[in-house]
Structure formats: C-alpha cells, structure tokens
Amino acid sequence: MNKPLKHITLFLFVLISGSAQNKTGFNFDHTQFRVDSSSNLIEIYYQFNTEAFVEKDSTESSIVSIKIIFDVMNMATERTVFTDTLSSKYELIELKKNLGFRDLKGVYKLFLDEGSYNISILLLREKDSYLVFKTNEPIYVKPFAFTEPQISGIQLSNSITKADSNQVSSFIKNTLEVVPNPSSSYSSEYPLFQYYSEIYNVAKKNLTLTANLISSQKKLLYSVSKAVRSVNESIVHVDQINLLKYPTDIYTFQLVLSDSVANYAYASEKQFYFYNKNYTLQHSEEIRETSAKLSSNLFSFLSGEECDEIFDKSKYIATSREKNVYNQLTTTESKRDFLEQFWQKRSEVTQEGESASYKHYMQRVDEADIKFKGIRKSGSQTERGRVYIIYGNPNRVETYPNESNLKPYEIWYFDSMEGGVIFIFGDLYGFGEYELLHSNKRGEIFDDTWQRKLYNY
Numbered sequence: 001m002n003k004p005l006k007h008i009t010l011f012l013f014v015l016i017s018g019s020a021q022n023k024t025g026f027n028f029d030h031t032q033f034r035v036d037s038s039s040n041l042i043e044i045y046y047q048f049n050t051e052a053f054v055e056k057d058s059t060e061s062s063i064v065s066i067k068i069i070f071d072v073m074n075m076a077t078e079r080t081v082f083t084d085t086l087s088s089k090y091e092l093i094e095l096k097k098n099l100g101f102r103d104l105k106g107v108y109k110l111f112l113d114e115g116s117y118n119i120s121i122l123l124l125r126e127k128d129s130y131l132v133f134k135t136n137e138p139i140y141v142k143p144f145a146f147t148e149p150q151i152s153g154i155q156l157s158n159s160i161t162k163a164d165s166n167q168v169s170s171f172i173k174n175t176l177e178v179v180p181n182p183s184s185s186y187s188s189e190y191p192l193f194q195y196y197s198e199i200y201n202v203a204k205k206n207l208t209l210t211a212n213l214i215s216s217q218k219k220l221l222y223s224v225s226k227a228v229r230s231v232n233e234s235i236v237h238v239d240q241i242n243l244l245k246y247p248t249d250i251y252t253f254q255l256v257l258s259d260s261v262a263n264y265a266y267a268s269e270k271q272f273y274f275y276n277k278n279y280t281l282q283h284s285e286e287i288r289e290t291s292a293k294l295s296s297n298l299f300s301f302l303s304g305e306e307c308d309e310i311f312d313k314s315k316y317i318a319t320s321r322e323k324n325v326y327n328q329l330t331t332t333e334s335k336r337d338f339l340e341q342f343w344q345k346r347s348e349v350t351q352e353g354e355s356a357s358y359k360h361y362m363q364r365v366d367e368a369d370i371k372f373k374g375i376r377k378s379g380s381q382t383e384r385g386r387v388y389i390i391y392g393n394p395n396r397v398e399t400y401p402n403e404s405n406l407k408p409y410e411i412w413y414f415d416s417m418e419g420g421v422i423f424i425f426g427d428l429y430g431f432g433e434y435e436l437l438h439s440n441k442r443g444e445i446f447d448d449t450w451q452r453k454l455y456n457y
Contacts, residue, residue, distance in 0.1 A: 025049040025103070026133045027182040027324040028121060031153035034144035034200055034234075035111055042139070043155070044070070044108040045180035046121065050090075051101040052132045053125050060093040065126035070108060075116040075138070078446040084110075087126055107170055107180060112141045118443065137320050138443065144200055149207055151237075151255050151268040152198040156181040160194050160238050174198075174236045184321050185273040185328045186243055194240040197255060197268065203233045205259065212254040213241065216341065221246060228257070247279045248337050250325075273325040275334045299336045307335035313365050313380060314342065316390050364389045374433035383436040387412065387423050391441075394423070406454045410434065418442060426454050 028046040035041045046068075053064050068086045073079065086108070095102050116138065123133040144150050159179040163172045171177050178196045186193055199209070206229065213222035222241065237255075250273050258265040302310070311318070311326050318326075322342065329335050343358045365380045368388045372379035379385045394412035401408045409426040421441040425434035438450035 025327045026121075026123065026135065027184075027327060028135070028137070028320070029156065029180065029182045029184050029324070030119075030137070030139065031155040032141065033152045033198055034150075037143055037146060039111045039113045040141050040143055042110050042112050042141070043180075044110075044119070044121075045106075045155075045182040046108070047103055047105040047182040048123060048133070049101055049103050050095045053123075054092060054095070054101065055125075055127075058092050060091070060096070062092045064090045064092055064095060066090070066104070067124040067126040067129075068108075069120075069122040069124065070110075071120040071122070072110075072112070073118045073120070075118055075442065081117070084108075089126075105180070105182065112139075114141050114143055116140050135320060135323075147201060148264065148266065149199065149201045149205060149257050149259065150266050151257050152200070154253065154255060154268055154270040155196040156184055156270060156272055157194040157196055158190070160196060160240075176236070176238065178238075183324045183328045184271065185275070185325045187274070187328075188244060188276045188278060191243040191274070191276075192240055193243050193253070193272070193274075195238065195253065195270070197237045198234060199228065199237055199257060200234045202228055202230050202235060204231065206261065208258050208260070209237065210254075210256040210258065211239065211241075212256065213246075214252040214254060215246075216250045216252075216345070221251075243274050244276070245279075246274060246276065248276050248334070249274060250341060271321060273321075273328075273338075275329065275337070277331070277333070299339050302332070302336060302339075304332040304335055307332065307339055310339060311335070311342075313362065316386055317346070317361070318342070361389070364392070372434075375431045377433055382433050384425055384434050387436070391417065403454075405456050406451075407456060408434075409437070409454055414441075424450055426450075428453060 026046070026048040028044060030042055030044045032040040032042055050064065050066070053066050055062070058064070066088050069083060070086075071083045072081050074081050117140075118136055118138050120134065120136050122131060124131055144152070155178060157178050158181045159177070161177050163169070163175055163177040167177065169177055171179050176196070181194075207227070208225055209228050210223060210225040212220060214220055228235070250271060252269055252271050254267055254269040256265055256267045299307070315323065326335070326338055329338060346357045365385075368382075368385035369379040371388065372382045372385045374382055380389060391414060395415045396413045397410055398413075399408075399410040400406070403409075407427055407430075409424060412423040412425070414421050414423075418441065422439060423436060423441065423444070424438045426437045427434050436445055437453055438447045439445055
C-alpha cells in the first residue's frame with residue numbers, strides 16, 4: 001500500500017456561501033488518474049459551509065478551528081489501511097459574508113493500489129471534537145494500462161484557466177488551474193459545463209475522441225468527435241459545453257476513445273445534475289404523462305421544507321452524488337423536480353399514480369419512528385431505524401438487556417442476506433438509542449472487538 005500524499009490539501013480558498021439544506025452543505029467528488037502499473041492517483045474534491053463550526057458565543061476575533069479526517073478501509077480485508085487528518089484555523093471575520101458564512105473548497109490527493117475501498121470523511125470542530133458531518137463513499141481502483149489507449153476519470157470543474165508561472169494553488173496541474181465542482185451540479189445561472197481529463201498511450205496513433213451527452217432517458221443529446229494525434233505518450237483534454245438549451249435532468253457525460261483500424265474503444269463517463277429553471281423535464285413529451293401522475297400525487301404541492309423533510313428521510317438510499325446535488329438546490333420547484341426524478345428512477349408508477357417503492361419506503365420510515373424512538377432522535381434517525389429501513393425486518397433478534405458488567409445490546413440476524421449476516425447494536429450511553437457496533441454485511445461497520453465498547457468499567 002502506498003502512503004497518501006501529505007501536505008497537499010488544506011482549505012485552499014474561501015468562496016461566497018451558498019444556500020444549503022444543512023449547515024455544512026457538504027459536497028464531494030473524486031476522480032482517478034494514472035500513476036504506475038499498480039496504483040492510481042485519487043483526487044478527492046470537497047466543499048462545505050463553515051457556519052456549523054462557529055460557536056454561539058463567538059466574536060469576530062474568535063478563532064474557528066476545522067478538522068477533516070480521511071479514513072480509508074480495504075473492503076476485502078475490512079481493515080483500515082490509513083487515516084489522515086487535516087487541520088486549519090481562521091478568524092471568524094474571515095468566514096463571514098453578508099448575512100451568511102463562506103464555503104471552503106479543497107482537494108485531497110492520495111495513492112491507492114488496485115482494490116475496493118470505502119472512504120470515510122469526517123468534519124469536526126477541532127476545539128471540542130464536535131462531529132459536524134460524516135459521509136462514506138465506496139471506490140474501486142483499477143490501474144490504467146501502459147499499452148492500449150485509455151482515458152482517466154473525468155474531473156468536473158467550475159473554472160479552467162491557464163495558470164501563471166508564479167501562481168500558488170493546489171488546483172494547478174499540467175499548467176492549468178482546474179477549480180473542481182464537488183457538487184457535480186450546474187444551473188441555468190451557471191450553465192457552462194467544464195471538464196478536465198487525461199488521455200494515455202496515444203503517441204503516434206490515429207485515434208478519435210468522441211464526447212457524448214446522454215439524458216436520464218438514455219437519449220443522445222450531444223455528440224462531437226475530434227481526431228487525436230500526438231507525438232507525446234499522454235495528453236491533457238479539456239473542453240466545455242453550454243447547457244442552456246437542455247432541460248432539467250441528471251445527465252451522463254461520456255468520453256469515448258476509439259481506433260477504427262484496431263477495432264478498439266475505451267470509455268470514461270461521469271454523471272452530473274443540471275437545473276434549468278426555464279426548461280424542465282415537463283417539456284419532454286415522452287415522460288409528460290408519467291411525470292404528471294407521480295408529481296400530481298406526491299410532490300406538486302409540497303413546500304420547500306416538506307421537500308427537505310422527504311429527502312432527509314430518503315437519504316439512506318440516496319447516492320453521495322444525489323445528496324450533493326440536492327444540497328445545491330435553492331428553489332421549491334427545483335426540489336420538487338429532483339424528488340420526482342429521484343423516485344422515478346427507483347420505481348414504476350402504478351395505475352393510481354402512486355410510486356409503490358416510495359410508499360413502501362415511507363411506510364418503513366414510519367414504522368421505524370415507532371419501533372426505535374429514542375430520547376434525542378426519531379426512530380428513523382437511529383442506527384436500528386436505518387438498518388430496518390434499508391434491509392427490512394431481521395429473521396430473528398437476540399436481546400441482552402442485563403448481561404453482567406455489560407451495557408444492553410442486541411443482535412439482529414438476516415439469514416438470507418449474503419449467506420447470513422448479523423448486526424450488533426449497543427446502548428452505549430443509556431438513552432435507548434442503540435449504536436451499530438459491528439456487522440459482517442459488506443459495506444457496514446466491521447469491528448470484531450465490538451464487545452469492548454459494552455464493558456461497564
């Protein structure tokens with residue numbers, strides 16, 4: 001395992017604060033680039049608002065301390081391969097902007113060998129170690145070849161400019177300053193879709209590079225091809241597309257590198273969200289009827305706050321990209337459109353105009369609120385509630401409320417899942433809100449020393 005690149009990432013510059021659905025408005029994205037035959041360079045782009053890090057009694061001269069922890073777990077061994085911590089301090093006056101607080105944007109870089117990983121990112125207020133936000137993202141690393149032509153991952157950007165020779169910025173690579181877009185979203189106010197990529201093994205080859213824009217309905221809306229000729233082994237490719245003529249949708253952007261003589265093609269793609277307030281998906285005739293059914297029954301008359309509540313309840317099945325996109329939405333209409341598309345992708349609409357999956361999911365949320373209600377949280381916000389909502393009822397539950405010298409805990413068994421999995425929950429603080437301590441379910445917390453957390457010292 002290669003060590004992560006140290007001291008590359010700090011909070012690089014301050015941006016005007018945006019309107020987010022939570023105080024952090026945390027967004028992140030990642031892209032892979034070639035390093036050698038056994039590992040890739042992983043770039044993690046992140047952006048968040050600073051309001052949640054400011055204590056209530058702070059003055060303009062107060063120091064705001066922010067800590068980010070990056071934790072990488074190998075999914076095959078279910079062991080942490082490394083943890084890295086970044087810290088930064090600001091005077092409060094630096095972070096204030098008009099009536100709000102500024103966003104911070106940065107990039108973190110590390111090498112990873114081939115394999116499957118889970119990357120956890122934690123934001124903490126450094127002064128008292130208060131956990132502001134936590135997220136997880138699975139990532140699969142497969143090193144790029146050194147023979148056949150290939151394309152790196154695609155980095156979405158808000159701005160790509162030629163870097164000055166004296167310019168200091170960790171966003172600079174290959175003489176360009178590529179400012180990342182961690183939210184993976186664009187809007188009619190900022191419709192210029194910009195991207196950065198690298199193309200490998202192209203020297204003295206006759207290749208064609210095709211850029212495609214594909215809608216969520218699998219329609220090809222844009223396609224442009226260009227010849228690739230170079231004496232260099234690797235080249236940089238940057239470009240942009242004005243999205244104003246396209247409707248609100250979740251799009252797939254695709255780069256295809258092909259050699260017609262050798263009958264070879266290699267593709268790289270990236271999804272992003274575009275909100276066009278003047279041209280929404282309702283303009284598309286092929287989805288008008290389904291859209292009207294679902295929207296009229298579920299989302300048409302929701303307020304912005306009600307949309308936020310529904311999406312918060314849906315977070316367990318939302319991808320990190322979908323969470324990033326929703327955090328950027330500022331109007332009630334855009335939130336309704338997003339929820340409509342979100343649930344359309346997960347279910348078919350019944351003849352009565354209802355989403356069966358939506359109805360079933362929300363029923364589980366309501367049941368979790370009743371079954372697992374705690375003193376400080378609703379039942380659906382607890383770990384037992386989360387597991388119940390995602391995986392359903394366990395086949396059996398073993399409860400241990402009064403074990404000698406142990407805090408209360410229980411074990412859930414799912415016999416037909418992955419050959420049989422367990423979830424172990426413990427009431428660590430006496431509030432009846434059981435925390436997940438251990439599970440052998442892939443992608444969940446694995447800790448074979450879980451019992452230590454239950455000891456009553």
